[in-house]
Each structure stands twice: as C-alpha cells, then as structure tokens.
Amino acid sequence: MAGHPRLPFSGDQRNQPEKYHYVRKVAWTIPEWAFAVGLSRSYVTSLISEGRVTSVKLGYKRLITTTPDEFLAALPGVRRDTIPEEVNDGGR
Numbered sequence: 001m002a003g004h005p006r007l008p009f010s011g012d013q014r015n016q017p018e019k020y021h022y023v024r025k026v027a028w029t030i031p032e033w034a035f036a037v038g039l040s041r042s043y044v045t046s047l048i049s050e051g052r053v054t055s056v057k058l059g060y061k062r063l064i065t066t067t068p069d070e071f072l073a074a075l076p077g078v079r080r081d082t083i084p085e086e087v088n089d090g091g092r
Contacts, residue, residue: 027063
C-alpha cells in the first residue's frame with residue numbers, strides 16, 4: 001500500500017456528520033476580507049488606516065479582526081437581516 005494516500009475515513013465513519021467540527025473564522029487576510037465584503041484591497045487598506053476596520057500585524061502578515069458582518073451591519077441603511085448568511089457566519 002505504499003504510495004497510496006491514506007483515506008481520512010474508514011467504514012461507517014463517512015455517514016457520521018457529527019465527526020466534523022466547524023471553527024468560526026475570527027481573522028481574515030486583506031484579500032479574503034476584501035472579497036467577503038466586495039471591496040478592493042486598496043480601499044480595505046484605507047479603512048484600516050481610518051480605524052473603521054480593526055486589524056493586527058503578525059510578523060509580515062496583517063489580519064483583519066472586524067468581521068465582514070460587523071462592518072456591513074454598521075453601514076448606514078443596512079439591516080443585519082439583509083446580509084447573506086455566508087457573510088453572517090464568518091465564511092465557514
């Protein structure tokens with residue numbers, strides 16, 4: 001069996017969805033966050049500079065900690081129930 005990838009499941013485990021655990025995303029790279037809210041990377045960078053979006057620097061990488069949901073809900077005239085679920089759940 002050498003050279004064959006090991007399957008992550010065996011037997012009945014394939015039909016047990018409770019084996020899967022989803023982790024809520026708490027930080028995004030600038031490109032990920034920009035895609036999630038539909039903005040350009042440069043505009044996201046300016047939002048960070050203005051303090052409208054919070055972020056942390058980890059080595060060379062900047063991670064955004066404001067969720068797309070929080071940002072979109074804070075915009076004037078936007079109701080939280082109109083934000084698509086894939087944005088609300090943090091991009092699971």
